[in-house]
Amino acid sequence: xxxxxxxxxxxxxxxxxxxxxxxxxxxxxxxxxxxxxxxxxxxxxxxxxxxxxxxxxxxxxxxxxxxxxxxxxxxxxxxxxxxxxxxxxxxxxxxxxxxxxxxxxxxxxxxxxxxxxxxxxxxxxxxxxxxxxxxxxxxxxxxxxxxxxxxxxxxxxxxxxxxxxxxxxxxxxxxxxxxxxxxxxxxxxxxxxxxxxxxxxxxxxxxxxxxxxxxxxxxxxxxxxxxxxxxxxxxxxxxxxxxxxxxxxxxxxxxxxxxxxxxxxxxxxxxxxxxxxxxxxxxxxxxxxxxxxxxxxxxxxxxxxxxxxxxxxxxxxxxxxxxxxxxxxxxxxx
Amino acid sequence: xxxxxxxxxxxxxxxxxxxxxxxxxxxxxxxxxxxxxxxxxxxxxxxxxxxxxxxxxxxxxxxxxxxxxxxxxxxxxxxxxxxxxxxxxxxxxxxxxxxxxxxxxxxxxxxxxxxxxxxxxxxxxxxxxxxxxxxxxxxxxxxxxxxxxxxxxxxxxxxxxxxxxxxxxxxxxxxxxxxxxxxxxxxxxxxxxxxxxxxxxxxxxxxxxxxxxxxxxxxxxxxxxxxxxxxxxxxxxxxxxxxxxxxxxxxxxxxxxxxxxxxxxxxxxxxxxxxxx
Numbered sequence: 001x002x003x004x005x006x007x008x009x010x011x012x013x014x015x016x017x018x019x020x021x022x023x024x025x026x027x028x029x030x031x032x033x034x035x036x037x038x039x040x041x042x043x044x045x046x047x048x049x050x051x052x053x054x055x056x057x058x059x060x061x062x063x064x065x066x067x068x069x070x071x072x073x074x075x076x077x078x079x080x081x082x083x084x085x086x087x088x089x090x091x092x093x094x095x096x097x098x099x100x101x102x103x104x105x106x107x108x109x110x111x112x113x114x115x116x117x118x119x120x121x122x123x124x125x126x127x128x129x130x131x132x133x134x135x136x137x138x139x140x141x142x143x144x145x146x147x148x149x150x151x152x153x154x155x156x157x158x159x160x161x162x163x164x165x166x167x168x169x170x171x172x173x174x175x176x177x178x179x180x181x182x183x184x185x186x187x188x189x190x191x192x193x194x195x196x197x198x199x200x201x202x203x204x205x206x207x208x209x210x211x212x213x214x215x216x217x218x219x220x221x222x223x224x225x226x227x228x229x230x231x232x233x234x235x236x237x238x239x240x241x242x243x244x245x246x247x248x249x250x251x252x253x254x255x256x257x258x259x260x261x262x263x264x265x266x267x268x269x270x271x272x273x274x275x276x277x278x279x280x281x282x283x284x285x286x287x288x289x290x291x292x293x294x295x296x297x298x299x300x301x302x303x304x305x306x307x308x309x310x311x312x313x314x315x316x317x318x319x320x321x322x323x324x325x326x327x328x329x330x331x332x333x334x
Numbered sequence: 335x336x337x338x339x340x341x342x343x344x345x346x347x348x349x350x351x352x353x354x355x356x357x358x359x360x361x362x363x364x365x366x367x368x369x370x371x372x373x374x375x376x377x378x379x380x381x382x383x384x385x386x387x388x389x390x391x392x393x394x395x396x397x398x399x400x401x402x403x404x405x406x407x408x409x410x411x412x413x414x415x416x417x418x419x420x421x422x423x424x425x426x427x428x429x430x431x432x433x434x435x436x437x438x439x440x441x442x443x444x445x446x447x448x449x450x451x452x453x454x455x456x457x458x459x460x461x462x463x464x465x466x467x468x469x470x471x472x473x474x475x476x477x478x479x480x481x482x483x484x485x486x487x488x489x490x491x492x493x494x495x496x497x498x499x500x501x502x503x504x505x506x507x508x509x510x511x512x513x514x515x516x517x518x519x520x521x522x523x524x525x526x527x528x529x530x531x532x533x534x535x536x537x538x539x540x541x542x543x544x545x546x547x548x549x550x551x552x553x554x555x556x557x558x559x560x561x562x563x564x565x566x567x568x569x570x571x572x573x574x575x576x577x578x579x580x581x582x583x584x585x586x587x588x589x590x591x592x593x594x595x596x597x598x599x600x601x602x603x604x605x606x607x608x609x610x611x
Contacts (some may be wrong), residue, residue: 051510073514078511081508087509088505089526102513102518102522172596182367
């Protein structure tokens with residue numbers, strides 16, 4: 001079980017309040033991702049749940065019990081750190097066994113669990129090595145192994161993939177998702193990468209300056225962002241924002257249209273512009289269109305085969321049904 | 335290219351030469367001390383640079399027979415060992431708290447501790463003597479141990495703090511998440527990871543305790559007197575017997591020189607405060 005409830009939680013460092021009063025519920029078995037730009041308080045929030053930071057006020061409930069004053073070692077949560085934080089003086093086997101040894105489990109059972117975790121994570125061949133001899137991906141696997149043997153109420157991940165190279169990151173992302181499906185344990189995952197958030201989460205919590213901007217499933221956030229910040233943060237490439245006369249036509253201060261919802265052609269569409277930089281990804285091409293009179297740059301996602309060149313005049317046709325409208329206060333207009 | 339090669343060859347040669355010159359310069363007094371300790375008192379005061387003479391063990395025999403060298407040496411070992419153990423027992427938890435759970439006052443506390451080393455020892459001579467005598471602790475091992483521990487505690491805490499600072503906080507936090515008690519953190523994670531630093535600190539503390547003279551000379555007479563006191567005691571009123579004095583000094587610094595020789599690596603690490611990894 002791992003239902004985590006935050007009630008009116010705040011955190012201040014000296015006079016600076018980094019988490020204003022905040023309420024949040026993470027259901028048992030959920031994969032929740034805290035996402036936001038750096039300094040938004042997502043890591044602090046995770047550390048509050050872990051117990052590594054003390055809450056200034058408010059309550060943290062784990063499985064219905066008030067854990068606010070409980071030290072991290074007694075909360076029954078496991079954490080995977082960005083820096084892996086393995087014990088450099090112990091072998092992989094001892095690292096993974098460490099929490100079990102601390103729980104005074106008997107040796108035969110420890111061995112069984114360590115072998116089991118090593119099998120799941122493909123670490124069988126490395127059990128007798130020290131962390132210093134492993135690659136980044138292997139180290140992160142050891143850190144995950146150390147977390148899973150404990151059978152915690154919830155896993156906490158603090159930007160676990162940031163130190164890995166891009167290819168490895170995609171692989172580990174899948175492994176962690178697979179692990180979640182297999183264990184069905186609550187996971188809370190902190191990242192600044194919205195792609196990680198979108199691909200892994202059941203529930204995304206978008207944070208800015210300690211405030212929760214929106215909570216929802218990845219597609220909720222993609223389809224109905226509550227405000228301009230969420231609209232701009234979720235989705236890649238970023239949503240295009242257009243103000244002025246074109247927005248007023250839709251009865252809004254600002255309208256937003258995603259790059260994938262604009263069709264580019266040489267002759268059809270109400271908008272017009274000049275092709276600037278084109279980014280060819282093979283399957284897709286991103287065109288950055290200038291001089292449209294709408295915004296400085298309009299990004300358009302087109303099929304990889306579409307071949308406009310720098311300086312070409314093109315016409316743009318937005319899909320009217322997926323235009324997002326925002327008022328002067330930045331909030332979505334339904 | 336030729337010039338570069340030449341300067342680097344020059345550098346290769348000059349550095350060891352310089353190191354040897356400096357080393358010999360520092361070693362010379364000790365060499366002279368040992369040399370003098372094998373001379374008769376008459377030979378020892380001769381003004382000429384006397385290298386060739388008839389060596390004698392008289393000074394050493396005199397020292398062990400008449401001055402009870404072994405009792406002083408035992409006292410030195412007891413007080414230095416226990417003072418070092420207690421300094422670490424207090425210093426490790428203290429440095430741990432300051433390194434991993436710093437408060438706003440941590441920096442000031444560290445500075446304050448160091449500032450106690452700036453106070454001249456003579457300034458507290460009267461209160462210290464008064465206290466030890468009125469508590470009935472004058473010339474006891476306990477008193478010497480406490481004093482040696484206290485005067486070295488600031489440097490011990492500073493050194494340990496510097497070493498502990500090098501351990502990533504994440505590792506300590508990972509321990510907390512893994513269900514380790516505070517004592518477990520220290521025992522299972524902190525001490526194994528900072529072992530080299532703790533050893534250097536202990537070694538340096540031991541050497542400082544061994545060499546300490548100001549307090550050991552003033553707060554002891556016979557029972558708890560250390561080797562420093564023995565050297566001081568050979569400053570006889572009828573004049574200086576250089577041969578005898580040298581023998582006592584050589585026997586006092588000998589153990590620590592041998593210890594230092596075997597632990598060179600730790601010492602260098604300790605003295606550079608963890609700058610060399």
